[in-house]
Amino acid sequence: MRPKDLALIALFAALTAALGLTPLIPLPMLGVTFALQTLGMLLAGGVLGARRAAWSMLLLILLVAIGLPVLTGGQGGLGKLVGPTAGFIWSWPLGALLVGWLIEKWWATLSFTKALIATGLGSVALYILGQTWLAICLHIPVRTAIWSWVIYLPGDILKSILAAVVIVTVKRAYPLITARPAKTTRLSKTSR
Numbered sequence: 001m002r003p004k005d006l007a008l009i010a011l012f013a014a015l016t017a018a019l020g021l022t023p024l025i026p027l028p029m030l031g032v033t034f035a036l037q038t039l040g041m042l043l044a045g046g047v048l049g050a051r052r053a054a055w056s057m058l059l060l061i062l063l064v065a066i067g068l069p070v071l072t073g074g075q076g077g078l079g080k081l082v083g084p085t086a087g088f089i090w091s092w093p094l095g096a097l098l099v100g101w102l103i104e105k106w107w108a109t110l111s112f113t114k115a116l117i118a119t120g121l122g123s124v125a126l127y128i129l130g131q132t133w134l135a136i137c138l139h140i141p142v143r144t145a146i147w148s149w150v151i152y153l154p155g156d157i158l159k160s161i162l163a164a165v166v167i168v169t170v171k172r173a174y175p176l177i178t179a180r181p182a183k184t185t186r187l188s189k190t191s192r
Contacts, residue, residue, distance in 0.1 A: 016040025017070035034155030045099025046167030053096035087133025
């Protein structure tokens with residue numbers, strides 16, 4: 001990897017860690033809170049592209065593993081990587097990869113709507129692994145755990161909208177992603 005790529009990977013791992021320092025935000029109408037840390041994952045995917053974004057989230061997981069307090073509420077350590085919420089943490093590289101892949105795929109025609117679809121799908125992807133692991137750890141039916149994500153939907157929609165706005169703005173001002181080359185098919189010559 002080039003030094004610029006390494007710097008961007010470290011920058012977005014640090015941004016995601018910094019978002020973990022923000023307090024939990026209550027959603028009064030639902031009685032739940034949400035954190036801004038997944039916003040960092042969405043931004044990494046949309047600004048850096050698939051590969052670098054996934055590496056930035058893996059770097060963040062490494063920082064958690066060595067015990068640095070980089071998760072929401074100043075938490076860290078191996079226990080966070082095997083506890084009930086570990087599935088969400090482990091899904092960050094996959095979510096970032098998905099968002100980045102979609103943004104790269106749609107780069108030439110990227111609009112706010114496409115960026116919102118990418119970030120929305122990235123948010124939903126976290127719940128597949130996160131809620132499944134939560135169900136396993138808490139010994140509750142997977143079906144029950146999977147549907148419990150609905151209470152966090154308003155916060156995730158807000159984060160997806162904010163990320164989409166930032167992604168489109170960065171694309172215009174200082175794009176760090178290049179368009180994926182179109183796949184071409186080679187026609188073989190037939191002899192007559």
